[in-house]
Amino acid sequence: MKSISLALADDHPLMLSGLLELFKTEEEFEVVGTGSNADEALEVGLRSAPDVFIVDIMMPGNVFDTILKLVRYGGKTKVLAFSAMSRSDIAIKTLDAGASGYVLKGSSPQELIEGVKAVHRGETFITRALACKLVEEQRLASLRVAAGPPVKLSIREAQIIAMLTRGCTNRQIASELKISEKTVKNYMTVLMQKLNVRNRLEVLIAAQKLDHDGAPILRH
The missing domain is CATH 1.10.10.10 (Winged helix-like DNA-binding domain superfamily/Winged helix DNA-binding domain)
Known part of the structure; x- marks a missing residue:
C-alpha cells in the first residue's frame, strides 16, 4: 500500500521533533519536509507537494495566507491544522482559509493520526473536544x-x-x-x-x- 506523504511545520523544536518521531514509527507515513514558520511551510509545501501538511497555526508569519496558498497551488495537498488554540472562531477561520481539519495539541497521538487519514480521504476532521x-x-x-x-x-x-x-x-x-x-x-x-x-x-x-x-x- 502506498504511504501517505507528510510535511510538518511547527516553530517549537521539541514539538516538531516529537511529530517526526511519531510518524517515523508508523509505516504508512513518509515525512517529506519540515518547516518552522509560515514562509518555510509554503516553500516546503509547494516544493514537496505532500498528501497532508500538518501546520501549527500559531507559527510566525501569516499562516492563514499560507494555508490558502497551499490549498490553491499545492495540488493534492490537504492541510491539517495542529494548534493549542481551542477557540471556535480561530478554528472556523482556519477552516475558512482552506484547512481540511483542526486537531488540538492536547489530543492523543492516535487522534492526530486519525485526523491525517481522514483529511487524506477527503473528509473534514475536527478534534473531538473542539467538535463538542x-x-x-x-x-x-x-x-x-x-x-x-x-x-x-x-x-x-x-x-x-x-x-x-x-x-x-x-x-x-x-x-x-x-x-x-x-x-x-x-x-x-x-x-x-x-x-x-x-x-x-x-x-x-x-x-x-x-x-x-x-x-x-x-x-x-
Whole structure:
C-alpha cells in the first residue's frame, strides 16, 4: 500500500521533533519536509507537494495566507491544522482559509493520526473536544434564531448560503456568482446581522431554522 506523504511545520523544536518521531514509527507515513514558520511551510509545501501538511497555526508569519496558498497551488495537498488554540472562531477561520481539519495539541497521538487519514480521504476532521464545543455553540445559535423575528433572505443571500453548505470558500463563491470577494464578505456581514449570529458556521445552522415564508435556500 502506498504511504501517505507528510510535511510538518511547527516553530517549537521539541514539538516538531516529537511529530517526526511519531510518524517515523508508523509505516504508512513518509515525512517529506519540515518547516518552522509560515514562509518555510509554503516553500516546503509547494516544493514537496505532500498528501497532508500538518501546520501549527500559531507559527510566525501569516499562516492563514499560507494555508490558502497551499490549498490553491499545492495540488493534492490537504492541510491539517495542529494548534493549542481551542477557540471556535480561530478554528472556523482556519477552516475558512482552506484547512481540511483542526486537531488540538492536547489530543492523543492516535487522534492526530486519525485526523491525517481522514483529511487524506477527503473528509473534514475536527478534534473531538473542539467538535463538542462547536455543537454546543450551534445549539445556542439555533435557540437565538428561534427566539427572534421571522427572517427573509434575498435571492443572492440564499445563493450564498447554498454555496456555503457545499463548503465553498469566499473566493469560490465570488467566482461562481461573478462578484468580488469584498462583496461576498459584505453579504456575509449582512447575513450574520439578519440571523443574529457571529460566524459563517452559525449562519448555516441559523438558515436551516428560517421560517417557511422566507426565501428558499437554493440547491444545485
